[in-house]
Amino acid sequence: MADVPLNEERAAKVLAFFNRLRLPDVAGNPPLAVACGDWFKDLLVAFLASEDPETHRDLVWELLCAVPKKNSKSTYGAALGLTALYMEEAPNRQMLLVGPSQNISERLFSQATGMIDLDEKLKDIFKVQAHLKTITRRKTGTALDVKTFDTSIVTGEIPVLTILDELHELGKKAKAAKVMQQIRGGGITKQRGKVLMITTQSDETPTGIWKTELDKARAIRDGKGGKSPIMLPVLYEFPEALQRDKSFWRDKKNWPLVLPNYGLSIDEQALEDDYDNNGKVSKEAEQIWASQHLNIEIGVGLGGSAWSGAMHWEDAVCEGLTLDSLLEQSEVCTIGVDWGGADDLAALAVLGRRKTDKAWLLWVRAWARPSVFEQRPKIAPQLRDFEADGDLKVVATGEEQASEAAAICARIWAAGKLPEASGIGLDSAGIALLFDALTALEMTDPLVQAVKQGWALQTAHQTLPLKLESKRLLHGNQPLLNWSVGNAKQELVRNNYMVTKEASGAGKIDPLMAALDAAMLMFLNPVAAGGPSVYEERGILMI
Structure with a gap:
């Protein structure tokens, strides 16, 4: 963590209050003076007592702390919220302590009220309203509201302080960026609002506001955040090169480097036993374990890196592209299919070659069964x-x-847009039902072909990024496809780069894999057959 100039008097008062708080869920209820690691106390005073020695204004308005699981971040975060409430002298202000789910927000409130219940003097300082999940400082009327994250958590008044627990979970929520903008609305007023974000790494590829804030924090840490950043990054993670070095992070001697509560809330032997018995059972299990306990970013620590086409993706949008408009604009189309099991997505991609300039146009559709939601709740x-x-x-x-x-x-x-042969390309795994459905509509070999997977898709892996860069491949900005591209990780296997589901962790990439299959057929430079329609042949009226 960067050195931050402090108002020493305020810092001493912050620490004195924080240290007297006691852990409500640990035997003996030890005070944070002995139960909390120095790492969090450094973070605490930097966030609540930073000061420019010349202007005497606060320096740290936002702080992002990324720390692995079981380092007591939620408990410490609740204690920080109480400390901030005690230190705030402005009357009738609003503070927020926000969890991504009801269970987490309930725990945050329970930890905060548990600390108050253990100290008679704190009962005189704070008023607890359990039914509202609100803690109010009696002297000022300023309240700390414990909320579950949604689009209505900010109503009217801009909070003077917001603590967001498990920020990575918010990356999965719709309209999270809009809510963050509301929270930050107080940052440009004279009564500025502070934001503390504390989280573990995601167990899938970072997305949404989690990716945005993580990228920003890393840029500031690396000296690329502009001349006067207001965020202080505190990121417990190995450098990217060491995340890629499996032998390094699998070496248990190196784990304490990113586990600041190692030996406090984290039992060394229990952590090793958990890795040996649960983390090592499969490659995917190891990815998830490492992301949660060592802050290894999914797709980085086990050899994968972002698909090279992702960096050009946002600049290759054809606004308003639908299947109808794609068919209207295209002289020929190919179709790629990536079929999944009961716990996976099934995806179909249509790739059209535009009549006017031969650019490729991409549209996708996917299907899921109810079992997907049960088996992949994340x-x-x-x-x-x-x-x-x-x-x-x-x-x-x-x-x-x-x-x-x-x-x-x-x-x-x-519509007469498919070639006579090699117009529909299937990943041969698990496509029996689809093959039967196509056969029933008299679409068979040579129109339907199997597309080799793995290293055989390297032509598509390498060529599509070039087409995206030159805008010779355009897509309709479909959120599903954008998500799939963001999840995609490639790894070097012998001499070939491969985009694989294993390298991409829990994130789904089926729509992108279907697009790669369609691309392999488009590379054959097909010519549309132009009919006749299977519907006309079979006397079927298409509505």
Whole structure:
């Protein structure tokens, strides 16, 4: 952590109050004077007592602390909230202590009120309203409200202080950026608002406001945050090169470097046993374990890095692109399909070659069964957002999703946009139902072809980023596809770069994999067959 000039008198008062608070859920209820690591006390005084020695104004208005699990960040965060409430002399202000879910916000409130209940003097200082989850300083009327994150947490008044617990979870929530902007609205007033964000690393690729704030914090840490950044980054993570060095972070002697409460709230032997018995059972399990306990970013620590096309993705948008407009603009199309099991997505990508300039246009659709939401609860909120967008369809059975995918293929064939051969490319894994549905509509070999996976997709891996950079590949800015691209990690296997589901961790990349399959067929420079329509041949009226 960077050295921060302090108002020493204020810092001493902050520490004195914080140190007297006691842990409500630990035997003997030890005070934070002995139970809290010095690392958090340094963070505490920097956030609440920073001061420019010349202007006497606060220097730290925002602080992002990324620290692995079980370092008591939620408990310490609740204690910091009480300390800030005690230190605030302005009357009738609002402070927020925000959790991403009801369970976490309940725990934050329980920890804060538990500390008050253990100290008779604090009961005289603070008024607790359990039904409102509000703690008020009697002297000033300023209140600390414990809330669950949603778009209505900021109502009217701009908070003078906001503590956000588990920021990485908020990256998965719709409209989180808008709420953050509301919270930060007080930052440009004379009564400025402070923001503390404290979190573990995500167990999937960073997205949304978590990615935005993490990138900003890293840039400031690395001296690239501008001339006067207001955020103080406190990031307990290995340098990227060491995150990529599996032998380094798997070496248990190096774990204390990113675990500031090692030996306090973290039992050394218990952590090792958990890794040996649970973290090492599979590569995906190890990724998730390392992300939570060592702050290893998914896709980095096990050899993956961002797909090279991601850096050009946002600049290659064709606004308003739909399947209808793609078909209207294209002289020929190819279709790629990546089919998943009961706990996975099924995805179909349509790639069109535009008549006017031969640029490629990309559109996707995906399907999920209810079992996906049960078995992958971490990404369920995002999937519901994609369902609301219309890019993801939730269906009851595998037969239903196969039927709908086959109907899209038939529609494109009926429009005369597919070539006679190699127009529909399938990843051969798990596509029996889809193959049957296509066969029922008389779409078979040579129109339908298997597309080799793994190293055989390298042409698409390497060429699509170049097409994106030159805007020869354009997409419709579909949130589902954007998310898939953001999740994609590539790794070097022998002499070939591969985008794999394993390298991408818990994040889904099925729509992108379907696009790669479609691209492999478009590389064949196809010519549209132009008909006849399967619907006309079979006497089917298409509505």
